[in-house]
Amino acid sequence: MPLNYKDIKEVTITGRYVTDKDIAPFLNTVAKDFTVKTEGLSVEGRAIKSIVLGKGDLKILMWSQMHGNESTTTKAVLDLINFLKSDSDLASSILKDCTLKIVPILNPDGAIAYTRVNANDVDLNRDAQERTQPESVVLRKIYEDFKPNYCFNLHDQRTIFNVGNTPKPATVSFLAPAHDPERSISTTRGISMQLIVAMNEELQKFIPGQVGRYDDGFNSNCVGDTFQMLNIPTILFESGHFPGDYDREETRKYIFTAMLKAIEVISKGTIDQFNRDSYFDIPDNNKLFFDVIIKNIHLLESKYELGSSAAILFVETLTNGKIEFKGKLEEISDLQGKFGHKTYNCLYSKDLTELKNNPDLVDLLNSNGIFFQKI
Numbered sequence: 001m002p003l004n005y006k007d008i009k010e011v012t013i014t015g016r017y018v019t020d021k022d023i024a025p026f027l028n029t030v031a032k033d034f035t036v037k038t039e040g041l042s043v044e045g046r047a048i049k050s051i052v053l054g055k056g057d058l059k060i061l062m063w064s065q066m067h068g069n070e071s072t073t074t075k076a077v078l079d080l081i082n083f084l085k086s087d088s089d090l091a092s093s094i095l096k097d098c099t100l101k102i103v104p105i106l107n108p109d110g111a112i113a114y115t116r117v118n119a120n121d122v123d124l125n126r127d128a129q130e131r132t133q134p135e136s137v138v139l140r141k142i143y144e145d146f147k148p149n150y151c152f153n154l155h156d157q158r159t160i161f162n163v164g165n166t167p168k169p170a171t172v173s174f175l176a177p178a179h180d181p182e183r184s185i186s187t188t189r190g191i192s193m194q195l196i197v198a199m200n201e202e203l204q205k206f207i208p209g210q211v212g213r214y215d216d217g218f219n220s221n222c223v224g225d226t227f228q229m230l231n232i233p234t235i236l237f238e239s240g241h242f243p244g245d246y247d248r249e250e251t252r253k254y255i256f257t258a259m260l261k262a263i264e265v266i267s268k269g270t271i272d273q274f275n276r277d278s279y280f281d282i283p284d285n286n287k288l289f290f291d292v293i294i295k296n297i298h299l300l301e302s303k304y305e306l307g308s309s310a311a312i313l314f315v316e317t318l319t320n321g322k323i324e325f326k327g328k329l330e331e332i333s334d335l336q337g338k339f340g341h342k343t344y345n346c347l348y349s350k351d352l353t354e355l356k357n358n359p360d361l362v363d364l365l366n367s368n369g370i371f372f373q374k375i
Contacts, residue, residue, distance in 0.1 A: 040138035062152035068110020072239035073154030164283030170212035177224035293340030
């Protein structure tokens with residue numbers, strides 16, 4: 001990771017709620033150095049913008065917020081643009097060897113509403129073949145006009161994902177999308193895998209054990225699978241949870257780190273230094289996390305069996321222009337083999353005191369008929 005990350009981080013854009021209005025001042029500023037263009041309009045008539053950087057023959061297309069509520073990678077691409085504006089030797093060589101075309105928000109209507117889908121309630125990442133939505137048409141036209149050599153498909157994933165069977169969150173996950181139902185390895189899919197191996201090796205220096213491999217089930221309606229079918233190496237990036245980082249300000253740093261590493265490898269022509277088979281050494285993502293686990297809940301409510309635990313997930317809720325994380329009780333069971341980003345154990349007075357001092361959790365428990373006993 002570059003030592004000057006704090007200097008290139010775009011501090012005007014933070015948190016989970018990122019819209020076209022938020023990034024407009026940034027785009028106006030970078031337009032002095034790079035080409036900013038309106039590529040088309042969303043369902044509700046919002047501009048879908050792109051930025052083009054560099055003049056090299058190696059062309060990389062990347063797009064973020066295809067799902068409007070997945071904003072971490074948008075923040076990371078702004079950081080990447082700031083890095084490329086710097087006087088770094090690496091930045092200069094990338095701009096000489098590569099041309100990057102970045103769509104920071106493909107789904108501006110979904111970004112405003114903080115929804116996965118667009119204004120017509122369509123998941124754009126299931127619309128790659130029929131292209132029924134204007135945003136899908138815009139992305140495909142960008143692809144056809146730009147003729148990229150590589151594609152970066154930038155997303156967020158939920159806090160439920162862990163790495164393998166470990167209690168490590170999947171802070172960053174990758175996928176080399178399949179190009180056929182058999183999930184065979186074409187030349188271009190193999191290149192995607194090599195780039196992922198390069199990024200994983202870099203990230204292990206900073207977040208060891210916190211990189212996962214996303215499920216590679218084939219779906220031709222997904223954009224990544226479609227572009228892989230067109231023989232363009234395509235990589236899915238998934239921004240996940242870093243401990244305590246619900247705003248994903250740490251995660252954005254690691255997404256930036258990964259993107260920069262991949263671009264450096266492409267720029268320098270060193271892809272073949274990375275062993276394709278090492279891609280399969282990256283553990284699978286699993287869904288073993290809850291946001292909060294409260295162990296031995298029977299001590300609060302005697303109707304539950306000995307050793308029962310309560311599992312809570314946060315629901316991201318847009319309230320007055322900010323994202324609030326509101327707890328929802330998912331299940332009560334023994335939860336063996338499951339992990340909590342935060343865990344309370346009712347056997348311990350310290351945990352009980354901390355739990356009682358969390359009014360949101362107390363209200364959630366009360367609303368589900370779980371009341372503190374005199375214990």
